[in-house]
Amino acid sequence: MRLPAHRLLPATALTAASALLTGCFAGAESATGDAAGGKRIRVAMMQPPRSGLSPLSDDAFKLSRWSTAETLVKLDEEGDAEPALATKWTQSGRSWTFTVRDGVTFHDGTELTAEDVVRSLTEAAGASPKPRILDGVELTAKAGGKDTVVVTTGDEDPLVPQRLSSPQLSILAAKAYEGKTVSPVGAGTGPFELTKVNGTSSATLDRYDAYWGGKAKSPGIDVRFVPDGTARAAALRSGEADIVEAVPVSQAALLDEDLITEVPMPRTNTLYLNTEKGVFKDASLRAAARAAIDAESIVKGVYEGRADVAEGLLGPALPWAADLRTPVSHAKAGNPSGKSLTIGTFTDRAELPEVAAILQQQLQKAGFKVKLDVREYANIESDALAGEFDAFILSRATVLDSGDPAAYLYSDFASDGSFNLSQLADPTVDKALTKAGGTQAGEARRKAVIEAEAAVLATDAAVPMLHERVIQGDAAGVTGAAHDPRERELITADTYVK
Structure with a gap:
């Protein structure tokens, strides 16, 4: 209440x-x-x-x-690249040329030059571990003059400007790199x-x-x-x-509503179903599980109404998704008839064990027999990735540092995805994901991403339940x-x- x-x-x-x-x-x-x-x-x-x-x-x-600290590029609400410390850029195959903004000084008074940009990007590309936006990306930078920087990747990459918007690729003054660690004190722009x-x-x-x-x-x-x-x-x-960051749901109701703002997050609470073995290898039983889930009761009961019922994998934090989405065809629901399954999740996010308990009730009502396995994330991740559960509940960020959801979709649902909890291997899904990843940024890429989302949803390998919000106090x-x-x-x- x-x-x-x-x-x-x-x-x-x-x-x-x-x-x-x-x-x-x-x-x-x-x-x-x-x-x-x-x-x-x-x-x-x-x-x-x-x-x-x-x-x-x-x-x-x-x-x-x-x-x-600032970056060469920033993102607009749609996730498209806009000028920041770079005023413009052009692509030629694997290389992108960025024009560095004139008249910028660092906090120590030194002038921003192309060499400063090269230094910061080179330090990031050579870091161990690398900033996650550069995972799997071979990136080099060199000065093309006082005010131009050429960034080259190992493979042609349509998302280079979006990658350079990551805060982990901030451009800092030379003084930041003088010690054993990178220090941003007095070194930003x-x-x-x-x-x-x-x-x-x-x-x-x-x-x-x-x-x-x-x-x-x-x-x-x-x-x-x-x-x-x-x-x-x-x-x-x-x-x-x-200003207060991340007010807990349990505390939000105790504050004056005029002081808090709920901001949709690009984070979806999803039930991943194991398509490789066990009860959910059967597409009709995956459909039965999807039909049994009442996400609205989870939003009201666990999140006190401070979350959004999911219509897809991508939520209101990506405002273009709902406008592009079309109805998805699913397999016909089968009869669970006492089929047993185990759902895994973790305690690190306080809401997830509660979500699991409600899902257990809903699936049992539909005819499944359900056990729960709830542990700390560090102790359960390897089993989840190995497909040891019939289903797994995860709160998952749907955009990485590039502001683009294609990488998340590929990671979670491609045959060779590194985080494929559903063990999904579907040629139609793979084709749609590859198309989305290779499409130029902008409207065409957004449409390709939604087509890939639809291909995933049609398999019922994942049942998106809700999109989380962060509560900010002002x-x-x-x-x-x-x-x-x-x-x-x-x-x-x-x-x-x-």
């Missing part, structure tokens, strides 16, 4: 939150503002840095969300300069007045890493933070905070606190 939006946080939660947040933003100028009257933005983020904020790790997304990092507890950013895109509206950002979800929610409620005085499904943007040059 959903709690009223005006209900106060329990006193115990507030006490715990206060203990965790005491001194979080001490010394910040948020309360009184800077000399020009602007207020600093206080941010409570969920995950602390894992790799010292190295852009070659997942920490790169923090640098992007704080608008301190964005509207905010990262000036201080306190381990895994906090970070400080100040406005960079020489930003090529125009002066930011806020004088700076004070970040605190608060892994405890209750504490983050309490920080918003008490006024300790201006205090009443916050203006211009980004609500980004890809979680690349949070604070921009236009974000400020009244």
